[in-house]
Amino acid sequence: xxxxxxxxxxxxxxxxxxxxxxxxxxxxxxxxxxxxxxxxxxxxxxxxxxxxxxxxxxxxxxxxxxxxxxxxxxxxxxxxxxxxxxxxxxxxxxxxxxxxxxxxxxxxxxxxxxxxxxxxxxxxxxxxxxxxxxxxxxxxxxxxxxxxxxxxxxxxxxxxxxxxxxxxxxxxxxxxxxxxxxxxxxxxxxxxxxxxxxxxxxxxxxxxxxxxxxxxxxxxxxxxxxxxxxxxxxxxxxxxxxxxxxxxxxxxxxxxxxxxxxxxxxxxxxxxxxxxxxxxxxxxxxxxxxxxxxxxxxxxxx
Numbered sequence: 001x002x003x004x005x006x007x008x009x010x011x012x013x014x015x016x017x018x019x020x021x022x023x024x025x026x027x028x029x030x031x032x033x034x035x036x037x038x039x040x041x042x043x044x045x046x047x048x049x050x051x052x053x054x055x056x057x058x059x060x061x062x063x064x065x066x067x068x069x070x071x072x073x074x075x076x077x078x079x080x081x082x083x084x085x086x087x088x089x090x091x092x093x094x095x096x097x098x099x100x101x102x103x104x105x106x107x108x109x110x111x112x113x114x115x116x117x118x119x120x121x122x123x124x125x126x127x128x129x130x131x132x133x134x135x136x137x138x139x140x141x142x143x144x145x146x147x148x149x150x151x152x153x154x155x156x157x158x159x160x161x162x163x164x165x166x167x168x169x170x171x172x173x174x175x176x177x178x179x180x181x182x183x184x185x186x187x188x189x190x191x192x193x194x195x196x197x198x199x200x201x202x203x204x205x206x207x208x209x210x211x212x213x214x215x216x217x218x219x220x221x222x223x224x225x226x227x228x229x230x231x232x233x234x235x236x237x238x239x240x241x242x243x244x245x246x247x248x249x250x251x252x253x254x255x256x257x258x259x260x261x262x263x264x265x266x267x268x269x270x271x272x273x274x275x276x277x278x279x280x281x282x283x284x285x286x287x288x289x290x291x292x293x294x295x296x297x298x299x300x301x302x
Contacts, residue, residue, distance in 0.1 A: 001117055004085035004155070005030035005093040008077045008165075010038030010063060012047055012097065015212040016204050019097040020051055021254040026095050027053055028106050036081035038063045059084050070182050071164025071219050078161035089155045090117055091125075096165070098201035099151075102252045105195035112193045113152065123159065123170065125152035125193040126299060133202045134238040134266040136251060136259045140202075142242040142275075143282050143292055150190055150299055151197060160185065164220070167298040190299045198252055205264045206235035238266050243273045 005026045009019045023033055032055050037045050039062050048058055061080060067073040078094070085092055091113050095101070101109070109125075116122040126148050131140040150167050153159050160176055162169040162185060169185030176184065204212065210233055251259060275283065286292045 001091070001114060002086070002089045003030050003091045003093060003113065004089040005033040005095060006036070006081045006085055007033070007095050007097055008036040008038065008061075008074070008081055009044060009048070009097045011040045011042055011215075012044040013042040014040075015215070016208045017097040018100065018200055018255065018258055020047065021100050021252070021258060022095050022097055023048075023051055023056065024254045025101040025103070025252055026093050027055055028103070029093055029101075029109060030055060031089070032057060032086060034059065034081050034084050036061050036077060036084075038077065057084075065218075068218060068220070069178075072178060072182060073219055074165035075161040075163060075181050078165040082159075082161065083157060085155065087155070091152055092155050093152050094161075094168075095151065095197075096201075098199060100198045100200065100252045100255055102196065102198060102250075103254075104250075108194045109152075112191070112195075116191055120154075121189055121302065122191050123154050123156070123188040124150040124168065124190040124299070126190045126301065127151045127193050128196040129199055130196055130247070130249075131199045131202065132247065133241060133244060134268060135262065135264075136200075136203055136255075137247055138244040138266075138268055138270075139247050140241075140243075141245040141270075143279060143286065143295075144242065146296060147292075148192075148297075148299075149197070150188060152193060153188070159188065162298065169298070187298060187300045189302050191302060198255070200255070202238075204236075206238065209236035209238075210234065239268075241268070242275055242279065243270075244268050245270050 012019045035048050035056060035058050037048055037058055037060050061077060063073060063077060112125055129147055131145050133140045153168055157174055159168050159170050163182055168188055170188055171185045213236060282293055
């Protein structure tokens with residue numbers, strides 16, 4: 001079984017992405033890891049080159065900043081790098097630059113890929129999500145956040161990154177139109193990997209988080225919307241959140257040095273819940289039945 005990994009990154013230092021940790025976390029699973037490094041304003045390329053592994057292959061890309069609809073630019077860049085993985089790989093692991101896999105899940109993931117390798121009905125593998133927020137101590141506890149997503153796919157180029165690169169869909173054509181990437185395709189048939197993704201996208205110094213939010217908002221909205229809705233602020237306000245809970249587990253080992261260097265404070269009363277009536281109802285139903293009404297599922301679990 002041959003496994004490729006891939007990711008995209010741009011301005012990793014400027015926006016403090018844990019991309020080195022992301023890449024290092026999947027290296028034990030992969031025979032190669034393709035890293036698409038976009039045109040950056042900092043030392044991102046040198047940062048990726050500093051990772052000591054012969055498995056890593058870098059391709060330099062230029063992002064088209066004129067694409068400002070639905071995060072489509074991220075999907076296009078993701079597909080560009082997916083197309084660069086070895087043709088003879090069986091599975092492909094996609095990891096975003098703020099996502100990390102725990103070393104405790106490596107054996108489980110390998111086993112899941114092996115078990116499903118010959119079953120071509122299985123087009124991808126699903127992961128649970130742990131969304132950290134504000135600091136490395138708290139997890140999002142709102143049903144408004146996605147709880148599962150596909151992070152391992154078949155090496156089938158009819159599979160394309162969908163919308164803002166959160167997930168994937170499969171298409172009849174090898175080159176879907178922009179509209180198809182945003183609204184078309186078929187959901188992948190998947191099985192659960194048995195593992196989790198540790199998502200650290202909302203754990204940054206508040207100043208850096210605000211700068212990142214301002215920049216990435218422009219990937220989803222046209223200029224007039226940015227000028228109208230993007231409030232200028234020096235720091236991101238982490239206190240504006242529905243609900244959080246304490247993280248009781250262990251972080252991936254590759255994250256420990258970064259965690260020890262946290263240079264801001266954030267605390268939250270987990271008894272405090274700022275839930276809409278609908279969110280409260282959904283929470284009640286899920287707690288009592290296990291069913292989450294209205295949940296977004298960009299996959300078909302088989």
